Every structure is written in structure tokens, then in C-alpha cells.
Amino acid sequence: YLVDMHGDVVHTWRMPYRPGLYGYLLDDGHLFYSGKVMEDLGRFEAWARFKAGAALEVDWNGKTVWEIKHPDHHHDARKLRNGNVVLLCLRPLPPELHARVKGGLPGTEVRGTIYADYLIEVTTRGEIVWEWRSWEHLDFATEIVTLQDHREEWTHGNTVAEWPDGNLVVSFRNISTVAIVDRRTGAIPWKLGGPPLAQQHDPRPLPNGNLLIFDNGPHRRDHPAPYSRVIEVDPRTSAIVWEYHDQSLFDFFSPYISGAQRLPNGNTLICEGCDGRIFEVTRDGEVVWEYVSPYFFQEPGRPGLNNWVFRAFRCTPDEIERARRA
Incomplete structure (x- = not known):
């Protein structure tokens, strides 16, 4: 949905797939989104909730410009500046590495299997031109699964985004780690692990070189209470420069999903996903705009209704006009 500042729906995209968590406007005005392919949903219980399987670009009327599919794709995908697409993917960890995974609830592997994340860069024709495997570069000794989580997944990636220099920034929820991946070498030149992070989402590069991160906050190791926050981190020093x-x-706690966007006016748009709440705050923390999603749905396997919003973006009038013309 495209919703105006009064909460009214001004446009709806009709998709060939149900949304696989979220979409966003490209510079040319088209909509890029992850679609949920309703196949192979039984890898483990949570897989059906965050699996995607397709990445598409569509115009204002929902007409597909291109589409790529991959059975391992989940959570996130981004169109890169070179025109290719990076997909966040998941597959079984090589069995000989299972014993090196630390943390998590003992015995909660899925049929003796632990899954882990990998990235692929794909052309819009579906050709894989680059691959990166988390288990070849992350450190098993320090990247420890949160003790309260199941061991069906080691890393649980939830975000991949392009850094200004062409490298990638990736968020791994289960190990409370944000890492920059060098696309040329595969090395990790910088990472931030918990604490201070606790199962974060949506690390977003800012024009000043910093990272904006939604720090969800369940199972914090440095604080007895679970709470959420949005932090701005300077990767040069790893210091938190705004919070x-x-x-x-x-009163502000979303243990899953969620994100944040720095706006042109210097304020921050925050998506408190588990409550379906989207709000804007000033640098001083004053709430100056708020919207709560009225769209409730039944999630398979869970009781009751919810109005969760995975991620939200504020669009400028120029971006909307460009989308109308595209």
C-alpha cells in the first residue's frame, strides 16, 4: 500500500505473488519487492513465515518488468547499483560444522540439521555471478546463538543492503551481529556484535557514513529488561552517536521485524513492526507523526489476528510522481 500522511490509501499495487515481507521504490519509480512463493514451506516451523522465493520489479500498475526466483531466498533482497540483485538465502550448514555452532537450546536442531545464510548476486535474467557463504567467513567461536533461540538456524539473516562503496551490510539476528561484507574478497572488514546489539534488524547506510539500526532488544545480555531502540552507529569507531x-x-518494544529510516528533514521514521506502528521522531526524541496499521490478518499456525508491518518507507512527492510516470 501507498498511504498518505493522513493514513488514507492512495495507491495499491496488485502483485503476482503475496508480498514476501516488503517492497520499496527504486530510483526509476518502479517497485522492487520480494514475493512469497507458496512451495517448499516445510523446512522448519518458522521458514513458512519468512520465506520469499521471488524478487520482482513492477511498474505503477503492477506489470512485471523482470522476475527472478530462487527456492532458498528469504527475508530480503536489493537491486544493486550495477543492475544486478542480491538475495539473502538459507541452506543447511555442512554437517561437519554443526558441532562448532555454540549457543541456542540444546536438541532443537531440525531433524539433525542446522541452517545458515548465504548471499548470491544474480542478474535480472537469473544468472548467478557471485556467492558468499556465512560459514566461511564468520567466527563460530564468537558468533554465538542467543541462548533462548532454537538451533535450527545459526545466523538468521534478516537484512542485506548495499554500502556506498559497493560492499554489502548484512544483519544476522540469531547471533546479534551486523557485518560489512567485502564483495571482492568475501572478507568482513567490520562487524558489530551484541552487546550492544540484541537481535537487531534493518541496518541502513546513511549519507554521513554511519549506520542506522533498529535494535529490537529481546534477550539483552547487558540489561535485565527487554526493550527496543533505534541507534546510529559510526563504523569508524563503533560508537553509538544517536539513540x-x-x-x-x-512502551516501545518490538521483539521481531521492524526498521528505521532517516528522513531528509533530519527526523527518523520508525517502524515498530510487531504493533503495526509507524512514527516519526525528531533528533530530541519528540514524536511528531504516528500511524497504526488498520490491516489485521491471521498468520498460519498462530492464534488471533495481528497487524504486523515488516518495514516501512517514507516517499517524497518527487518519488511518487516518478513512480506514477514510470
Whole structure:
């Protein structure tokens, strides 16, 4: 949906697939989104919730410009500046590495299998031109699964984005780690692990060279209470240079999904995903705009209804006009 500042729907894209978590506008005005392919949903219980399987570019009317599919694709994908697409993917960890995975609840592997993330760069014709495997570059000794999580996944990636120099920034929720991946060598020149992070989402590069991160906050190792916050991190020093959290910690808490966007006016748009709440705050933390999604749905395998929003973006009038003409 495209929703105006009053909460009214002004445009709806009709898709060939149900959304696989989220989409965003490209510079040319087309919509890029991950679609959920309703096949192979039984790898493990949570897989059906975050699997995608298709990445597409569509015009204002929902007409497909191109489409690529991959059975391992989940959570996130981005169109790169070179015109290719990077997909976040998941497959079984080589069995000989299982014993090196630390943390998590003992005995919670899925049929003796632990899954881990990998990245592929794909042309819009579906040709794989680059691959990166997390288990070849992350450190098993320090990248430890949160003790309360199942061992069906080691890393649980939830975001991949392009850094200004062409490298990639990736978020791994289960090990509370954000890492920059060198696309040329595969090495990790920088990473930030928890604490200070706790099962974060949506690390987003900023024009000043910093990273904006939604730090979800369940199972914090450095604080007894679970709470969410949005932090701006300087990768040169790994210092937190700005932070937003609610004055009452428990009033702002989204243990899953969620994200944040720095706006042109210097404010920050925050998606508190588990409550379907999207709000704008100033640098001083004042809430100046708020929207709560009225769209509730039944998630398979879970009781009741929810209005979760995985991620949200504020679009400028120029971006909307460009999308209309595209």
C-alpha cells in the first residue's frame, strides 16, 4: 500500500505473488519487492513465515518488468547499483560444522540439521555471478546463538543492503551481529556484535557514513529488561552517536521485524513492526507523526489476528510522481 500522511490509501499495487515481507521504490519509480512463493514451506516451523522465493520489479500498475526466483531466498533482497540483485538465502550448514555452532537450546536442531545464510548476486535474467557463504567467513567461536533461540538456524539473516562503496551490510539476528561484507574478497572488514546489539534488524547506510539500526532488544545480555531502540552507529569507531528509546522502556518494544529510516528533514521514521506502528521522531526524541496499521490478518499456525508491518518507507512527492510516470 501507498498511504498518505493522513493514513488514507492512495495507491495499491496488485502483485503476482503475496508480498514476501516488503517492497520499496527504486530510483526509476518502479517497485522492487520480494514475493512469497507458496512451495517448499516445510523446512522448519518458522521458514513458512519468512520465506520469499521471488524478487520482482513492477511498474505503477503492477506489470512485471523482470522476475527472478530462487527456492532458498528469504527475508530480503536489493537491486544493486550495477543492475544486478542480491538475495539473502538459507541452506543447511555442512554437517561437519554443526558441532562448532555454540549457543541456542540444546536438541532443537531440525531433524539433525542446522541452517545458515548465504548471499548470491544474480542478474535480472537469473544468472548467478557471485556467492558468499556465512560459514566461511564468520567466527563460530564468537558468533554465538542467543541462548533462548532454537538451533535450527545459526545466523538468521534478516537484512542485506548495499554500502556506498559497493560492499554489502548484512544483519544476522540469531547471533546479534551486523557485518560489512567485502564483495571482492568475501572478507568482513567490520562487524558489530551484541552487546550492544540484541537481535537487531534493518541496518541502513546513511549519507554521513554511519549506520542506522533498529535494535529490537529481546534477550539483552547487558540489561535485565527487554526493550527496543533505534541507534546510529559510526563504523569508524563503533560508537553509538544517536539513540532513540521511549522514556518508559516497555512502551516501545518490538521483539521481531521492524526498521528505521532517516528522513531528509533530519527526523527518523520508525517502524515498530510487531504493533503495526509507524512514527516519526525528531533528533530530541519528540514524536511528531504516528500511524497504526488498520490491516489485521491471521498468520498460519498462530492464534488471533495481528497487524504486523515488516518495514516501512517514507516517499517524497518527487518519488511518487516518478513512480506514477514510470
